[in-house]
Amino acid sequence: MWYFIFSKTFKQLKPKPQVHQGVELETPPSGLEREFHTLFNSDALQFLSELISTFQAEVDKVLNLRVLRKVQLDLTGELPGFLKDTAHIRNDPSWRVSPVPDRLHCRHVDVGDLSPCDTQRLIIGLKSTAQGLQIDFDDGNCPTYRNQIKGIYNVYQAVHNQFQDVPPISQAPVLMLRPRAWNMVEHNMMVNGREVPGPLFDFGLLMFHNAKLLLQNQSGPFFYLSKVESYMEARLWSQIFFWTEKKLGLPAGCIKATVLIECVLASFEMEEILYELKEHSAGLNCGIWDYSASFVNKFGHRADFLLPDRSKYVDMEKRFLHSYMDLLVQTCHRRGALATGGMAALLLPRDKESDLYKTVLRTVTRLKLLEIRAGVDGFMVYDMDLIEPMQKLFQLHSHGQNQLLQLREDITVTPEDLLTMPAGGVTLYGLRYNIAVGVLFIEAWLSGRGHFFYLGKVEDSATAEISRSQVWQWIRHQVRLEDDGTVVTRALVKLTLRNTDLFSTSTLFRDKQRLMTAVSVFIEIVQKNVFPEFLTTYLNLDHTFLSSQSQHENGQPDMVPKARL
Template sequence: MIETAIQANDHTQLLLQQPLTEQQQQIITADALVFIERLVERFADRVPLLLEAREQQQLAIDRGQLPDFLPDTRAIREAEWKIQNIPHDLQDRRVEITGPVDRKMVINALNANVKVFMADFEDSFSPSWNAIIDGHQNLRDAVNGTISYTHPQTGKHYQLDDDPAVLICRVRGLHLLEKNILWNGEPIPGALVDFALYFYLNHQALLAKGSGPYFYLPKLQAYREAAWWSDVFSFTEDEFGLTRGTIKATVLIETLPAAFEMDEILFNLKEHIVGLNCGRWDYIFSYIKTLRNFPERILPDRQVVTMEKPFLNAYSRLLVRTCHRRGALAMGGMAAFIPAKDPQQQAWVLNKIQTDKALEANNGHDGTWVAHPGLADTARAIFDDVLDQRINQLNVSREQDAPITAAELLAPCGGERTEAGMRHNIRVAVQYIEAWISGNGCVPIYGLMEDAATAEIARASIWQWIKHGKTLSNGQVVTKALFAQMLTEEMQVLQQELGQERIENGRFEEATYLMSHLATSDELDNFLTLKGYDYLV
């Protein structure tokens, strides 16, 4: 039991809230706990200050001060400098697949026709305690080449191919706590747990085979948060006697404030960073959340908010230009589609993928994301064609472009708000919330692989439409009463779609309550996962 793990070091102040099985103690070892504690002692107390800085920035925006490039860091933006280096196995990232860390998914993703698998403890993951430990065991086994899985019903066996994709671990955002480990009686940052376990369990094996401990960092809003991560990485390298810059990271630019600090984020992580990524779905959500008090900047139905929209295309081009000027890779965003069985629908999906990925490749991105192995070939063909004999597009500088302005990044987005779109948002958000609080963070719904980011758009859009009394295309004004009526009606639709047994055996009553709160509260909740975490076992 857990006492065995903790008593191996009498000085630890960490307290685990759950007992560990003998197998789990192979992951949550005494030495791993000591490393977690050393990180917590040095870095955890800075996290609330970083989160408070976010709140203060949002208060200023709510009062009318639109985001802009920082005058205090102009010298960083105007100076000539480069990031340290990009390891050999990260220089070609033309297609990456993302997904949660369950065992079958890890094997299938590493075997897909992609260059990188981003193993996710964040938006496509529901962080129950057992799932976190299982996930780290799965990644350890994958790194060691020992991972396999046999389906209990079909008997189908899964194992790694000879040349799997490069593995990158996405840790939780700074806003998420880990309630199952306490330090001085308080939950610790989930990001430090994820980072510490993946690094501690795998860095030696990764380095031995010519790779390294690589990470995706989500939800950053400011360069000071990047500086915090740089300190964490440098401390870890010193602790384990590693060369500075051994740990490498890619930062997701998936918040609107971060889009104005790309240079500064690269600069503050320049020894450790290899690139930035257009985390488009969270970015759309952040656009809503950040500009929630500006009625002229309310988004239409989420289905029409595509990368062709001026504010998103500007963000894509700015990221490419910024990254390539600094010698960093510029990764494109997620295609959330999944393959369809109907040939006509599948043709539509493939056309959407081709259009989306062609835009990214022609903008100069070095690679892109897919959510399903069945779409990797389509995305790869686009980038293979554009790259030709190159392994990336670092030579595409976009220096001849006119500078991207704050006005372009904040440009209002045209498009209709429809009754069908609002009802779709309700059904998607309720189903996703129900899955998440039940332990599943990655859910196929109506032909898309939904994760927390896409569900965030669905619920935040409705909140903003209610707040500003916006009108749908049929003339209906969006009110709390209209939402409540639609929520009741759409739950009846879900009962027909999913069946009474599924509704009764699931957690739809709690999910409906959460959705109602998230859409109608006086203040917009920062993240639905913060509310959902209280319901998670």
């Protein structure tokens, strides 16, 4: 794919891509030549080519199955349930996942949303007392070519102990590597004439350069798998893991993966997902915002699934969410797998003596105590100052390294429990908040960043997904605000945008232009007749991201994005 980069004074055509045995790879971003040539040596390219060639057709299949399932739900109006065809798996009490390595037994507190291209934060994380680091190429990362190369190379440096004054990988927090999800494509590499699946690009490079050393140090390779929607997708990952282990001469089953249950459809297939990955499973993870957004994704056009204001009516204590967490813990512990909770997005104020600091800490403590009492074996925080107090909380309210013995046999979760939307309406504050998060995420993405900070929280693609999903759904169903009965329409969204202070912090012309572009994209996406399945897919395939990405990576000033040529 060719990109033309324009400035006020010149027009430049990028150098020709490198071609290696069926692999077409864009030339390295300026300043990353050493990293590029370290990662993309001939052996690595050969491995990537074989990996992608072997599994491209299967990736196409699972993505088509997603489309088919959505069409079936729309045409029939049916609701998901526990699958009849796999009842024998759920009803067989004998099977268990393979035991996890020692380093995964106790992961009370991981650092989440750690974008690997952020070298400084990665180093701080490696020096921290966290038990694990979520090395996030997905939710908290913007996958520009520069960011991917820098991030994968930073992992390489961490594993090969090339960072100064950082503990060796055998003593540092364990790396939980999170490649992109199946909806993401890597534009800068082609194999057999096709752009490659983003997760195979990330996974392949991470495995090729780090797996053997991680294994030697009893520190991996460990992964998070994002946005898995069915057991068929888990089966594909299992096939990829077995193939990779054999190809790299690794013991079968040495790769361990935690599947993030971020889709309502997957909540009905958790046992099957564990079963498909039983040799490679490190457990399941539950979180709030991607999972909540999936209801709009799958059922948002149905009035029965109107999701109320998340800032007021949606939290893990609501029936559909606490049932999901209870079922996840019960399922995992029944099969000997670890269950992990979501990420605390709140940021602690600097002043530890302030009332605000105490309020934030109390809020995080209450929410995480809810997860501990549900039986989770660990969870994530973004703010590293929360590591120590949350570890103490875990030690105080749990027993031992994990809670695998908490089988939660006291609960029974029904499809109705999982599908009952919370009561509540929509507020003007909630509308403003969702609009701000959606727009500011798009602006961050166009700047090459995958997360940002707003009103004392870290916001990433998960919160952006629920934000834009709710605005789309409220417009679609013409809901009325609790405040004054005003109907939520496209015109109201535009008026609300004009009355916000989003532009007040933008002083440079290019910043204002980029923010105006983000506003335009947000308006465009929330008024679509057909709901765009993933915000990141929309941005990743849209010309606005591609053009801005090209400018950003060549060190040129950001400008109004132009059409892809």
